Amino acid sequence: DGGITQSPKYLFRKEGQNVTLSCEQNLNHDAMYWYRQDPGQGLRLIYYSQIVNDFQKGDIAEGYSVSREKKESFPLTVTSAQKNPTAFYLCASSSTGTATSYEQYFGPGTRLTVT
Amino acid sequence: AQSVTQLDSQVPVFEEAPVELRCNYSSSVSVYLFWYVQYPNQGLQLLLKYLSGSTLVESINGFEAEFNKSQTSFHLRKPSVHISDTAEYFCAVSDFSSGGYQKVTFGTGTKLQVIP
Numbered sequence: 001d002g003g004i005t006q007s008p009k010y011l012f013r014k015e016g017q018n019v020t021l022s023c024e025q026n027l028n029h030d031a032m033y034w035y036r037q038d039p040g041q042g043l044r045l046i047y048y049s050q051i052v053n054d055f056q057k058g059d060i061a062e063g064y065s066v067s068r069e070k071k072e073s074f075p076l077t078v079t080s081a082q083k084n085p086t087a088f089y090l091c092a093s094s095s096t097g098t099a100t101s102y103e104q105y106f107g108p109g110t111r112l113t114v115t
Numbered sequence: 116a117q118s119v120t121q122l123d124s125q126v127p128v129f130e131e132a133p134v135e136l137r138c139n140y141s142s143s144v145s146v147y148l149f150w151y152v153q154y155p156n157q158g159l160q161l162l163l164k165y166l167s168g169s170t171l172v173e174s175i176n177g178f179e180a181e182f183n184k185s186q187t188s189f190h191l192r193k194p195s196v197h198i199s200d201t202a203e204y205f206c207a208v209s210d211f212s213s214g215g216y217q218k219v220t221f222g223t224g225t226k227l228q229v230i231p
Contacts, residue, residue, distance in 0.1 A: 004158075043221040102209065
């Protein structure tokens with residue numbers, strides 16, 4: 001089955017530690033995205049990547065970093081500079097170009113708790 | 116800049132009753148419109164989308180939405196809800212910014228609670 005996997009499902013960290021969230025897709029999609037979800041705020045875009053070795057900041061990139069070394073993988077690092085990192089993080093992907101269906105496909109999410 | 120407004124944060128409705136979840140958007144260019152559904156502690160799943168053509172779009176589980184350009188709305192409706200429809204619903208709008216990037220803006224979500 002094609003889809004997006006995110007691991008782990010739940011993650012606990014102490015304040016001041018960096019943490020990396022995994023996102024892998026086997027949909028052969030060029031574009032990948034990271035969103036942060038907080039209650040009552042919808043989804044906010046952290047970073048996106050349209051192609052391997054290229055990524056762009058979204059609306060709330062401060063305190064986060066990403067890499068895109070492979071088409072299938074788009075890991076997100078939450079650094080100690082992120083002031084309020086506790087949230088539900090969602091990874092998504094989409095096709096691009098003339099074959100696009102315009103929708104985004106989402107992973108199951110990682111719930112990060114920092115204390 | 117584009118934006119999406121979902122005025123109702125929660126909508127309680129009795130089982131088998133009809134429901135409408137409201138969505139209004141603003142954008143300076145032509146847009147594509149989506150409704151996504153999220154069950155607790157899961158990712159989002161596409162429910163239906165409007166790209167072009169008929170302004171009424173339907174999902175396989177009985178939901179429908181109508182694109183109204185003059186009112187800039189894309190309300191989601193279902194004539195008879197089931198307990199399994201209890202979830203959070205997100206309206207989203209996307210356009211293509213310069214460079215071909217598909218920018219998607221999500222609403223704040225509406226929690227549909229179906230009461231037995």
